[in-house]
Structures are given as C-alpha cells and as structure tokens.
Amino acid sequence: MTSAPDNASAAVPFVRLSSVSKRFGEAPPALDSIDGVIAGGRITGLVGPDGAGKTTLIRLMTGLMLPDQGTVEVLGYDTRRDPASIQAAIGYMPQRFGLYEDLSVQENLDLYADLRGLPLAERGRTFAELLEFTDLAPFTTRLAGKLSGGMKQKLGLACALLRKPRLLLLDEPGVGVDPISRRDLWKMVENLTAEGIGVLWSTAYLDEAEACDHVLLLNQGRLLFSGSPHEMTGRVENRVFRLSGTVGRRRERLSRLLDQEGVVDGVIQGEAIRLVMKPGLTPPSFDEASSPRAAAAQPRFEDAFVDMLGGGPGGRSQLAETQRPFTADGGRPVIEARGLTKRFGDFTAADNITFDIPRGEIFGLLGPNGAGKSTTFKMLCGLLKPTAGEGRVAGFDLRRDAAEARNRLGYMAQKFSLYGDLSVLQNLNFFAGVYGLSGLRKRERIDLMTEIFDFRGIHDMSAKDLPLGLKQRLALACAVLHEPEVLFLDEPTSGVDPITRREFWTHINGLVEKGVTVLVTTHFMDEAEYCDRISLIYRGRSIALGSPDEMKARVAGKDLPDPTMEDAFIALVQGSEAKEAA
C-alpha cells in the first residue's frame, strides 16, 4: 500500500496535452489540437522551426498562458484551475534565461531561492552543489550581464533548479551559445533525468532532436510526430545516400538531381551530396567519366522530417536562371581580408583576420555568438572602420570606396533587414530605391522578383505579418534586386524550417554557379556544410581555415571516425585553447 503512490506517479505522465489549441488574433492557429505526453526521467525534445509554436506550448505548460481549447495537465494539476501548484513544482528557463543583468551571480541565485522558498538551512549545500555543477563557483560576484552566453545559460539553469523541480522546461537553451557550452549543458540535464526529473528541451536544431529520448515534432502549430528519434529516422532507413567524387560540380549536379524522379531530398554536405531517395530506389547513375560513388549513409532526423513533409523543393532556381553571369576576371579574389583587426577599448573583437574569397565561392565565418563574426562582417561591409588591416570587396578598398563596394554587394540579415510596417511591395520599392534602381529597370526587377518568389497575391501585406518562410524569401529578393556580384548573408537560415532552407540554398547555389560570390556568417553548424571553405572564428581570432571536409578530416580519429561539423568545431577550439595554455 505504501508504495502505491510511487507506482501511480510513475504511471501518470508529467504533462498531458489533450487537443490543445491556441490562436492569436486572426493569424492561423499557433497550436492546432495538440495531443501528447511528457514523461519523467527522460529528455523530451520539443522540436520545430521558428514559429512552429514551441514557446507557446511551453507557456501553456507553465500556466502563464491558457489554451483556447483543450486542457493542459501538469504534474496532475490543470493549468486553468491550479497554476500556482504547477509553478511551485516546475523549473522554467525562458529564452533569455530570465536573469537580472544588474545582479551578480550570487544575487540572482539568492533572489530565485527566496522566490522559490528554498529553506535557509538548505541553501549553503544547494548553492555549493549548483555552483560546482555549473562551474560558476569562481564567478559568484560577477554581474550576470558580464557573463558569456554559455555562462548565462548555466546560471539560468541553476536558478531554475534551485528547488529541485519535478519538471524542467527549457525554452531553446541552445540558441546563441557555443557548441561546447551546449554540450556541457546537455550533460548536466542528462544527469538530472537520472534522478527522475522530467526535462523538456525545445530546439530549432534538428541535430539536437536526435539526442533526445523522446521527440515532439511541431510544424506550423501541428504535431507531426511523437516518439523516439530512432523511430523517426527509421522511416528513411536505407534511403539515404552520400554521393562523393563530385568535387567542383556538386551544386550544379545537385540541382539536376533534385528534379529527378525518385529523389525526395538532397543537400550539399561538404564536398559530397546527401540524397534521400523514395523507398526501394537507388541514386541515379551518371554517364560521365568521373562517375560519383554513392554510399549508404546514416539517416538523420532532418532527412526524416523533410520526407515527412513530402520531400524538398525542386532544384531549379528561376532567380539564378535570370541572373546575368559574372565571368572570371584575371583570378583576383572578389573579397579580400588582410589582417583585419578591430579593438573596442582594450577589448579586441577581431584579431588579424585574413582570407581571400575567389569568384563563385561560398565562404563561411563560423563561430559562436560574440566570437567576432559580425565585427569582421561589418568591417567588410564598410560599416565599421578597422583598427588595423584592410579589406577589399569587388576590387574596392573599403577605407576609400566603401560606397562603391556596397553598391556591388547585397546584404541579408534574416531577422532585421525588412521594414515590418511596410508592405511587401513597399519593401521592394524601398530597397530598389536604396540600391539606385529607377524607371524601367526598377519595374522590371520588381516584377521579376514578384514572379520568381510568388509575391503577387501578397503585395499589400505588411512584412511583419508574413509567415517566416515568406519573410525569408522577401529578404532574399530585396538583397538581390540590384544583381549584386557579392552576397553577404548573416545567419540566413538558422531556425528556418527545412523546406524553406532548401529553397533558399537552391537559389544561392544557382547564383554561385553564375559567378556570384557569397560570404555567410553563422553559428549554425549545418549551414557551414553548404560552404566551400570556412574560417572558424573563436574569441576574435581565426583558429582554422579550410573546407568543411578538411576540418572534419583534421579531427577524425579512432574514437571519432566520422565527425560532424560540430565535433570538428569543438575539437579545433579545444586544440587552440590547449595551444594557448601551453
């Protein structure tokens, strides 16, 4: 009899969602009759692209928001009737960690200990444990605002864990944090599940989904899948292939492959092409001399997701087809960075960054937030004056001819480059004006963009009301209106759904084939795979430069025969730190 409650609580799921719907205003529902359960003692991944409804679902679980329809039951309490009991028993880390930046690490801990009613007698032990667990012990007097992204995230977690919650809700804890901190955090959370705590980890990164015990996959407010990630990848078992030996031609080849019968999905992966085929089919063979080798590959979560959505888009880019080609001009690099250095006071944001990008190459600056990518990027756009070194874009020195250089480049920052209160057409008109288009040419270019990206029906919609995928298209359209020969892309597809991401890269790949040169900054490992070469930026310095495959090969070894980009990143960063320490 005495053990009955234990058994019962093990059987009762920690969270039970019954036909939960939530709608904001006139927009399509943010959540559309979601059913699902979250169990204790394991990590449940709440996976989906930005705007899928992840944050809304988590807020519903905290009782801070109520569903329009259906019920949310957390730890046996209904969120409508008893939110206080839920809030007393859960730990919640919102997207920005919920820390007070003017308060020190210890003061933040004290505050949340008081708010959560942690008895004074237990504090000494709990604080010591959490500080050790998070490696924050040496920093207790530092203001939270002065911590790095990874440290903030750990402090946020510590605050959520002060009074050992039964259920821990983490809203995108991996965003904007370097991969090393992300792995640390994952290990910490994994340890918690051993004590029976239920963890919900929301993420837009599909590779994070693979490590979860259980996954809820959300897309456009609907639950697409609920089960183990293994079950998910099982649906594309034996259908994923890796085509190698296509060096130099892979973009053009991918574009043709995508339009072939039987190809469900395909992406560039370093120097190879990754293909998902329809069941029972093998990749089409090529009749060329250097016929590529196709090898079966380990299916990934993303392969299955795209398959579930009915496959990726075709390989044709009308944008690229209408693009006038840029021809090679004596082999001079299109973008040159020579010892670019930027100091802010005694802080060196970018330290002696050097690279060349030849015409028709995609070059990536890869690194965590705050590493110095944006600083380098801004120096190359002519928006920031380097403290030392020089940069050239399309042959123009950025110190003297920044305006000329900027006229030849298109810039796209996914989150901020559009005017939300202007309509689609007004945005196009505005950017055409900014880039100096007028008269007939302006009209032609806008008409062309409207046709390529299918804007006709939405010309009058405000940009801020567009679904994310359309915003992405509009941002790209605005960046290429003036047919730039250089494209600067700032985290162009992080958090975007995989179909939109593929569409986007199909355009970029096509443009690159026509001789456009592309510089990408990203902290998103998958995006690095689309690049010809990348520079790993860490703490202001470039610690490695080469093709994604070279980087991976550099760290491959006995325990890591087939490293991912993230593995390579972590190994290279640790190597550079070891060198520094020596």
Place this chain on the structure above:
Amino acid sequence: MSARVKKQEREGSGRARRFAALVRKETYQVVRDPSSILIAFVLPLILLFLFGYGVSLDTTQTRIGLVVEEATPLTRDLAASFQASRYFAVVNGRDRREFGDDLVLGRVRGIVVIPARFAADHAAGRNPAVQVIVDGSDPNTANFVQNYAQGTVANWERQLASEGQGHVPAIAAEQRFWFNPELTSRNFLVPGSIAIVMTLVGTLLTSLVVAREWERGTMEAMMATPVSAAELLAGKLLPYFILGLTSMTLCVLLAVFLFGVPFRGSTIALYALSAVFLMPALGQGLVISAVTKNQFLASQLALITAFLPAFLLSGFLFEINSMPTAIQWITYVVPARYLIPSLQTVFLAGDIWPMFARAIAVMFLIGCVFFALAARSTRKRIG
C-alpha cells in the same frame, strides 16, 4: 488546528521573504543602473536649477521704445520716470515708426508714445493720454509691458500731484502682497517643480523599469515562480516610493538652502502630501508598463499622460481659472493639480490642514483607481 496555523505561518514567512527578496533586487538595480540615478537625481536637479535660475516669470529690464513727440519740460519729466524705472530698459526715439521693425523683430517688447498734445492737454486740465503699443503675439509679455507702463504713468502723476502741479487721482489702490511680498516667481515655481520631479520618478521611472522586465524576459521567469502578482507589484512599489521621497527631500533641501525659498509649514505636512501623491504617480506608472510592456512606448505614454499634464494642467505655470471650461474639467483628474497648491502653501504660508486634507483625499482616491487598474492588468498571464 495548530498544523493549519503553522502552515499559515509558513506561508506568511514565505511571502515576507519573497517580498524582501523583490525589494532587495529592485534596490540593487536602482543603485547599479545609471539611468535610474539619472531620472531620480540628475533630472530633478536640472529641472530645479532651470526653475530656480533660468525661468522667471518676473519682468526686469524689458526693452521698450520711448517716443517723445514734443520735447517739453513735462514730457521730459515723464520720460525720465520711464528711464528710471527698474522694469524698463528704454530706447529713445522721435517717431513711433522708428520702432515698428524693432517690435516685429522682438528687439523691443513695446512702444510707449508720449504724444505731441500731452503738455497742452495737461495744461488745459484735460486728461492727457499716453499710447502703449505691445506685441500681442506674446500675451504674457504684452500684459506686463502694458501694466508696468500704466503703473509708471500713475506713479508719475501721483508724484506730480504731491508737488501740487497735477490732479490727484480719485482713488489710489495701495497694494500689499502677502506670503511672497517680493513676488519672486522662484518662490512658487520651485515648490511646484518638486511635484513635477515626483511625477518623473513615480510614473516615468516606474513604467520604464517594469516595461524593461517584460522586454528582457525576466518578468516571465518570475511569473513562473510561486510569487504572486500582488507581491510582484508591491515589490516594485516600495523601492520607488522610497526613491520618490528621497528625490523630493533632495529637492526641498536645495530649494530652502540654495534658493532661499521660505519653508513655513511642517515637515509632517510635506511628507504626508508627497507620500499620498506618489500613490497615483506610481499607480499610473504600473498601469502604463503593464499595458505597453515596451520601454519606448512606456516612456512616451508616461511623458504625455503624466509629465505634460503635471506641467501644463496643474496650475504650475498656467492659471487653471483662465483655461477653457472643458480643459478645466480635465485638470480635476491630474493629481499634480492638488499637490502643487498644497506644496506652495507648505512652503510659503504654512500648514493649512483643511486644504491639505482635501488634496490628500482626492489624490488617495485617484491613486486607488490606478492601483485597481494596475492589479487588473498585471495578472500572472502572458499575452
């Protein structure tokens, strides 16, 4: 029974500890955030100095053009009266047309014309007239020039009569100004500006700090803890209440010791009035931030709905009685309207409790309305 008491006690102490934690957090933030120091101490100082030194509603040495059309001993004597006046800086001329452009350009604020007939009329026993031309586009200055010009002429006539040369005016009004005998405008502007300062701290600063918590996502994190909405609000109010009173104290000390404004009432009256005034001020700040959840909007709303009315519709600068009736009605809901006359009274006249009691009652009432609104709009809910 005892278990329930214990549980209640435990809940009580949990609540006390949560409240103390919130107050402590807020205090740290105030001390460490330069923008709150700026709003609570630097801005008030600037305002006070502005009203203490810069803005003055007294006219001293206003430039006027003086036209004497015919030079006679009598007109020279009157002209000398104008020149000797401490209110005017006189520019002499022979024709009023000389000053036409100057008046338009603002180089002189008025033209006083002593006409050619003046001496003749005077000698004949007819009432001689002096013409005063003023720039009506600046009514305030125009009134001053007109009144002081009339005063100067009246004085001169009286002096003439006492010397037995002129007519004694039938009735001479003897003026005495009580409470502020020198009519120094600083003496009523400085107490008034203290009310403005408390509006800044109470409404602007409070709405900004709460909106900031929404923007930074800390509000969401706090709401997901066992803390209640009432505790959240109270935890915000107490620190800013104290900050408002501190800021007020600083202003009063400056007013008395630096600007020499008399302080004839009691400290108790001063603090009672200020404390009650902070209720509607803080309440309004909370309502604004709960509705906007955005620092930019909150600051705009606070300026327009609290700061400007306190400035314009409180009787601070503009006489309420001379406003259109509709505007006068609006002034009844502006809390500063009740505080400013009371503060001026505390400083210049002394404690007049019936007046204070009414002001306190009305401000308390408006405060309650704002608190009710704030409590309604700050539920533990997002979106």
